[in-house]
Amino acid sequence: xxxxxxxxxxxxxxxxxxxxxxxxxxxxxxxxxxxxxxxxxxxxxxxxxxxxxxxxxxxxxxxxxxxxxxxxxxxxxxxxxxxxxxxxxxxxxxxxxxxxxxxxxxxxxxxxxxxxxxxxxxxxxxxxxxxxxxxxxxxxxxxxxxxxxxxxxxxxxxxxxxxxxxxxxxxxxxxxxxxxxxxxxxxxxxxxxxxxxxxxxxxxxxxxxxxxxxxxxxxxxxxxxxxxxxxxxxxxxxxxxxxxxxxxxxxxxx
Amino acid sequence: xxxxxxxxxxxxxxxxxxxxxxxxxxxxxxxxxxxxxxxxxxxxxxxxxxxxxxxxxxxxxxxxxxxxxxxxxxxxxxxxxxxxxxxxxxxxxxxxxxxxxxxxxxxxxxxxxxxxxxxxxxxxxxxxxxxxxxxxxxxxxxxxxxxxxxxxxxxxxxxxxxxxxxxxxxxxxxxxxxxxxxxxxxxxxxxxxxxxxxxxxxxxxxxxxxxxxxxxxxxxxxxxxxxxxxxxxxxxxxxxxxxxxxxxxxxxxxxxxxxxxxxxxxxxxxxxxxxxxxxxxxxxxxxxxxxxxxxxxxxxxxxxxxxxxxxxxxxxxxxxxxxxxxxxxxxxxxxxxxxxxxxxxxxxxxxxxxxxxxxxxxxxxxxxxxxxxxxxxxxxxxxxxxxxxxxxxxxxxxxxxxxxxxxxxxxxxxxxxxxxxxxxxxxxxxxxxxxxxxxxxxxxxxxxxxxxxxxxxxxxxxxxxxxxxxxxxxxxxxxxxxxxxxxxxxxxxxxxxxxxxxxxxxxxxxxxxxxxxxxxxxxxxxxxxxxxxxxxxxxxxxxxxxxxxxxxxxxxxxxxxxxxxxxxxxxxxxxxxxxxxxxxxxxxxxxxxxxxxxxxxxxxxxxxxxxxx
Ligand SMILES: Cc1cc2nc3c(=O)[nH]c(=O)nc-3n(C[C@H](O)[C@H](O)[C@H](O)COP(=O)(O)OP(=O)(O)OC[C@H]3O[C@@H](n4cnc5c(N)ncnc54)[C@H](O)[C@@H]3O)c2cc1C
Ligand code: SF4
Ligand code: SF4
Ligand code: FES
Numbered sequence: 001x002x003x004x005x006x007x008x009x010x011x012x013x014x015x016x017x018x019x020x021x022x023x024x025x026x027x028x029x030x031x032x033x034x035x036x037x038x039x040x041x042x043x044x045x046x047x048x049x050x051x052x053x054x055x056x057x058x059x060x061x062x063x064x065x066x067x068x069x070x071x072x073x074x075x076x077x078x079x080x081x082x083x084x085x086x087x088x089x090x091x092x093x094x095x096x097x098x099x100x101x102x103x104x105x106x107x108x109x110x111x112x113x114x115x116x117x118x119x120x121x122x123x124x125x126x127x128x129x130x131x132x133x134x135x136x137x138x139x140x141x142x143x144x145x146x147x148x149x150x151x152x153x154x155x156x157x158x159x160x161x162x163x164x165x166x167x168x169x170x171x172x173x174x175x176x177x178x179x180x181x182x183x184x185x186x187x188x189x190x191x192x193x194x195x196x197x198x199x200x201x202x203x204x205x206x207x208x209x210x211x212x213x214x215x216x217x218x219x220x221x222x223x224x225x226x227x228x229x230x231x232x233x234x235x236x237x238x239x240x241x242x243x244x245x246x247x248x249x250x251x252x253x254x
Numbered sequence: 255x256x257x258x259x260x261x262x263x264x265x266x267x268x269x270x271x272x273x274x275x276x277x278x279x280x281x282x283x284x285x286x287x288x289x290x291x292x293x294x295x296x297x298x299x300x301x302x303x304x305x306x307x308x309x310x311x312x313x314x315x316x317x318x319x320x321x322x323x324x325x326x327x328x329x330x331x332x333x334x335x336x337x338x339x340x341x342x343x344x345x346x347x348x349x350x351x352x353x354x355x356x357x358x359x360x361x362x363x364x365x366x367x368x369x370x371x372x373x374x375x376x377x378x379x380x381x382x383x384x385x386x387x388x389x390x391x392x393x394x395x396x397x398x399x400x401x402x403x404x405x406x407x408x409x410x411x412x413x414x415x416x417x418x419x420x421x422x423x424x425x426x427x428x429x430x431x432x433x434x435x436x437x438x439x440x441x442x443x444x445x446x447x448x449x450x451x452x453x454x455x456x457x458x459x460x461x462x463x464x465x466x467x468x469x470x471x472x473x474x475x476x477x478x479x480x481x482x483x484x485x486x487x488x489x490x491x492x493x494x495x496x497x498x499x500x501x502x503x504x505x506x507x508x509x510x511x512x513x514x515x516x517x518x519x520x521x522x523x524x525x526x527x528x529x530x531x532x533x534x535x536x537x538x539x540x541x542x543x544x545x546x547x548x549x550x551x552x553x554x555x556x557x558x559x560x561x562x563x564x565x566x567x568x569x570x571x572x573x574x575x576x577x578x579x580x581x582x583x584x585x586x587x588x589x590x591x592x593x594x595x596x597x598x599x600x601x602x603x604x605x606x607x608x609x610x611x612x613x614x615x616x617x618x619x620x621x622x623x624x625x626x627x628x629x630x631x632x633x634x635x636x637x638x639x640x641x642x643x644x645x646x647x648x649x650x651x652x653x654x655x656x657x658x659x660x661x662x663x664x665x666x667x668x669x670x671x672x673x674x675x676x677x678x679x680x681x682x683x684x685x686x687x688x689x690x691x692x693x694x695x696x697x698x699x700x701x702x703x704x705x706x707x708x709x710x711x712x713x714x715x716x717x718x719x720x721x722x723x724x725x726x727x728x729x730x731x732x733x734x735x736x737x738x739x740x741x742x743x744x745x746x747x748x749x750x751x752x753x754x755x756x757x758x759x760x761x762x763x764x765x766x767x768x769x770x771x772x773x774x775x776x777x778x779x780x781x782x783x784x785x786x787x788x789x790x791x792x793x794x795x796x797x798x799x800x801x802x803x804x805x806x807x808x809x810x811x812x813x814x815x816x817x818x819x820x821x822x823x824x825x826x827x828x829x830x831x832x833x834x835x836x837x838x839x840x841x842x843x844x845x846x847x848x849x850x851x852x853x854x855x856x857x858x859x860x861x862x863x864x865x866x867x
Binding site: 013027028029030031034040041042044045046047048049050051052053054055056057058059060074076097098099101103104105108111112115116117119125126127128129132135136139140141142143175178 | 297298299300301302303305306356359360361362364366367370371372389390392395396399403404406407412414437466467468499500501502503506507611614615618619620621726727728732770771772773774776777778779780781783
């Protein structure tokens with residue numbers, strides 16, 4: 001007889017909800033998303049969940065599994081102890097729509113505010129792979145928004161009106177380091193984008209499924225760029241409200 | 255009450271349905287021409303199928319092989335499509351693809367480079383020269399992100415997670431579309447002078463597929479009901495290499511780049527079996543011995559101009575898919591019913607750099623380290639060459655004001671698509687569709703929305719809830735997938751096709767009474783599937799009917815009872831449309847006449863081919 005695994009899945013909407021238990025028939029190599037699909041097929045036709053590629057390429061299926069922010073299509077059941085219940089909740093930082101689906105539209109609004117590639121006036125587009133490598137690292141981003149979800153500035157302090165979040169630091173770094181770009185975004189970084197709010201806890205880097213070195217390769221170089229050009233009052237402000245050594249609160253999934 | 259006051263209503267010059275490469279490119283062009291443009295998609299922006307494309311964009315830029323040019327790309331496309339492609343589309347595509355790629359780079363795309371700082375190009379099946387512009391194995395992500403950025407900064411209005419269920423007409427012309435918001439289930443009307451369908455493919459009608467939940471043939475079904483024609487629906491591509499194990503990922507794509515970068519196919523006897531399946535027409539290009547194939551690999555790895563012919567693994571997809579299928583069928587398969595694809599003879603660093611997402615996909619999902627051991631692969635339903643029939647120069651369908659581009663449209667690829675020719679298709683024809691839709695909108699007067707059509711569309715969606723005794727959509731969907739997989743698969747035969755049509759008639763009746771008992775209209779995938787199911791069954795019927803009509807084997811369409819070409823069918827495309835009585839009609843339509851100079855380009859090839867098969 002096939003092995004059975006207990007799932008607890010959050011069911012509800014903005015008015016509230018609860019974890020609901022389901023039994024899932026286990027197949028070899030199964031991922032959590034397979035379990036969710038099985039539940040939809042056999043027990044709860046209306047269970048809401050986003051997905052597209054099933055291969056960690058589209059960034060649709062972000063959720064929190066046993067407290068950890070993950071891509072459901074990349075989270076194997078056999079990564080967990082056989083006795084462990086699989087608990088799936090929606091990501092916490094964004095408003096819930098239904099079940100595992102959250103309203104992530106804020107991210108798309110932020111993106112609109114970032115001036116796109118603005119090429120320097122140059123006739124030929126000769127670019128060398130060495131210069132492309134670091135830009136290509138940032139271009140790997142699949143917009144799963146897991147980094148946005150764990151960043152304590154957004155998650156615990158809800159400063160969405162002050163800080164664009166790590167995903168968009170990656171986006172800006174990518175533009176700033178593009179060999180053909182001719183725009184300077186340091187003022188944006190310092191002011192609206194709120195780069196100073198990041199206190200380099202590196203929680204974003206830890207969750208990134210694309211293994212982008214968000215803090216080391218994007219945020220820190222951007223901070224250096226900004227420091228080169230501007231005095232940063234936000235950093236002073238942050239110290240004042242948070243204390244100098246703000247502990248990382250994001251990895252516990254709470 | 256009028257429909258426009260009853261339902262949320264938006265008015266635009268151009269409505270683009272679908273936000274993959276084709277839809278984004280169309281919307282960018284339409285809005286650049288001054289048309290007020292809306293873009294609607296079922297998923298979030300940037301998550302369309304295009305994001306999953308791996309291998310690259312085919313464009314004869316001649317950066318790596320200077321001999322390349324549009325004529326060769328044209329010939330390759332026609333030969334790959336076994337000469338039933340729309341010649342004009344194949345010509346425009348080959349001529350314009352390089353400009354479309356350069357434009358992407360100007361908009362921020364960051365492709366892999368050659369030593370001298372140009373865009374790098376890689377080898378792929380059926381392409382004479384190294385032609386695929388790429389970024390590792392995540393080219394689609396690069397493309398969609400670039401277009402997305404360009405689009406949102408150009409003032410296109412994007413309606414995400416909004417699904418169109420019906421096109422609205424004003425007499426003969428298009429008047430807009432009826433949709434629902436996935437989040438709330440509320441209905442919405444888009445009133446527009448022109449509509450561009452860029453909704454992608456139909457793979458979800460099959461059990462083993464590389465396609466996502468979005469690929470339910472919506473665009474083809476919307477167009478069909480609005481009075482447009484569906485071209486060559488029998489030509490459905492089974493990609494030779496999908497994952498076969500573990501079960502949850504079966505069908506997931508293994509990019510052709512694995513073979514383009516040196517991967518070898520072997521059966522359980524260790525034999526490189528593709529050398530047994532080289533058709534005469536490909537002999538000038540394909541190695542006949544392992545030694546020569548290995549020399550080619552060594553040469554490209556060293557960054558040299560290859561003097562050897564390409565490995566047999568790089569034959570077009572239809573040929574490789576059938577080769578694999580036969581190995582498995584004849585008992586020479588791998589433990590989980592596939593064959594072995596091996597790239598572990600290449601240095602681990604090379605593999606990780608060239609194929610990073612394949613490396614992770616196998617390591618994370620199948621516990622296989624592809625730098626050390628072979629993968630197990632088998633054919634998977636991947637791409638539909640057929641689609642909405644359009645004018646090759648404007649992309650307009652038979653319905654005035656209704657355009658189509660990308661995988662949803664038919665014609666370019668004929669009986670089999672070459673790898674990389676889809677991403678270039680999206681760019682070239684997305685642009686043309688957007689341009690002509692905007693042009694059309696300039697001269698068209700404001701359309702009128704017919705209340706009865708809108709109310710009918712709302713009723714259809716409401717009834718999935720109000721009906722008391724229907725079946726669950728998941729059950730019918732599973733049966734459809736099993737049936738299509740076994741009766742309308744890689745090899746087809748009259749008996750099974752007839753059975754499939756009988757089965758489809760039953761499924762259609764059952765689906766007409768499908769209902770959803772759980773939840774409400776808020777983000778309810780079961781409810782959404784009720785509607786998608788109707789589209790899949792309709793499109794499955796078009797595939798089966800066209801497959802039954804074409805009594806020959808050509809490209810991806812293989813008839814066991816009619817092996818080989820038939821000169822009568824070499825002259826026709828199949829066209830499916832809604833008859834006056836509401837039933838599906840199917841007929842052969844003569845291929846458009848090719849101009850003399852293009853004929854000459856391919857004539858020698860073709861004669862050879864019709865003689866030797
Ligand atoms: C895994 C994989 C790898 C591939 N690799 C390559 C490659 O390397 N090179 C290549 O050339 N091709 C490749 N292909 C094929 C290619 O990616 C697709 O054919 C192509 O991306 C399709 O693009 P599109 O713009 O036509 O549609 P898509 O990108 O699929 O977009 C369809 C859009 O339509 C929307 N839509 C659908 N129905 C509705 C509706 N009812 N209402 C509103 N919106 C709707 C969807 O939400 C989506 O936004 C690959 C395909 C797959 C699956
Ligand atoms: S390093 Fe910490 S504070 Fe900075 S963006 Fe990442 S998660 Fe947020
Ligand atoms: S940077 Fe990484 S974690 Fe953040 S959205 Fe992109 S892929 Fe996801
Ligand atoms: S489904 Fe695409 S990332 Fe999980």
